[in-house]
Amino acid sequence: DAGVIQSPRHEVTEMGQEVTLRCKPISGHNSLFWYRQTMMRGLELLIYFNNNVPIDDSGMPEDRFSAKMPNASFSTLKIQPSEPRDSAVYFCASTSREVNTEAFFGQGTRLTVV
Amino acid sequence: GDSVTQMEGPVTLSEEAFLTINCTYTATGYPSLFWYVQYPGEGLQLLLKATKADDKGSNKGFEATYRKETTSFHLEKGSVQVSDSAVYFCALSLYNQGGKLIFGQGTELSVKP
Numbered sequence: 001d002a003g004v005i006q007s008p009r010h011e012v013t014e015m016g017q018e019v020t021l022r023c024k025p026i027s028g029h030n031s032l033f034w035y036r037q038t039m040m041r042g043l044e045l046l047i048y049f050n051n052n053v054p055i056d057d058s059g060m061p062e063d064r065f066s067a068k069m070p071n072a073s074f075s076t077l078k079i080q081p082s083e084p085r086d087s088a089v090y091f092c093a094s095t096s097r098e099v100n101t102e103a104f105f106g107q108g109t110r111l112t113v114v
Numbered sequence: 115g116d117s118v119t120q121m122e123g124p125v126t127l128s129e130e131a132f133l134t135i136n137c138t139y140t141a142t143g144y145p146s147l148f149w150y151v152q153y154p155g156e157g158l159q160l161l162l163k164a165t166k167a168d169d170k171g172s173n174k175g176f177e178a179t180y181r182k183e184t185t186s187f188h189l190e191k192g193s194v195q196v197s198d199s200a201v202y203f204c205a206l207s208l209y210n211q212g213g214k215l216i217f218g219q220g221t222e223l224s225v226k227p
Contacts, residue, residue, distance in 0.1 A: 004157075031213045031214075033214065033215070042217065042218075042219040042220055043203065043217040043220070045214065045215070045216070048214055056211075056214070091157055091158070093158075093215070095213040096213075101213060102148065102160040102163060103160075103207075103213060103215050104160075105150075105157035105158040105159070106157050107156060107157045108156075108157050
């Protein structure tokens with residue numbers, strides 16, 4: 001397996017534009033997580049899915065953020081409209097819902113909003 | 115709520131020095147505990163884990179023991195190398211939360227030759 005695949009690796013956009021981040025989890029994993037990493041706040045869990053269903057989105061900062069998982073092999077995180085304070089590295093991770101299974105992380109998308 | 119607290123960095127050591135990074139946790143249930151490592155420009159990789167009290171996780175010369183009585187999971191290595199320079203994250207997960215990981219704030223380690 002190629003691991004968790006995120007795209008794009010880097011994204012630079014202007015304030016007010018829509019941004020869509022993509023994630024392909026490891027085949028067979030049924031839990032998927034979106035994290036945001038910044039210097040100030042560290043790693044924050046934004047949302048996670050079990051079997052494609054959103055379970056906890058309490059970490060989503062504002063209504064400008066939305067996430068979907070239309071099937072077991074694809075998820076998106078959308079920011080509309082984007083703001084400079086959204087600049088961060090966004091990670092996707094997946095795991096199997098078995099006990100104690102480690103989470104595998106993608107390489108992240110570095111988002112810069114100017 | 116559930117949380118993880120790590121010692122603050124950055125930590126700067128000379129090659130072959132002994133490393134300890136402290137980690138304590140608060141959890142409503144009985145968590146599994148993890149150490150992840152992040153090299154520059156990369157995602158997080160699992161370094162080691164422990165799933166029950168008194169378990170010792172180990173990998174690449176790193177060790178950590180699950181101490182339920184002190185709610186701790188300190189990371190140690192007897193002799194660090196320059197290649198160990200990275201950010202280290204302590205984390206917990208609870209089975210009834212679908213494998214969700216709760217991370218500490220990370221500790222940056224810099225090893226000088």
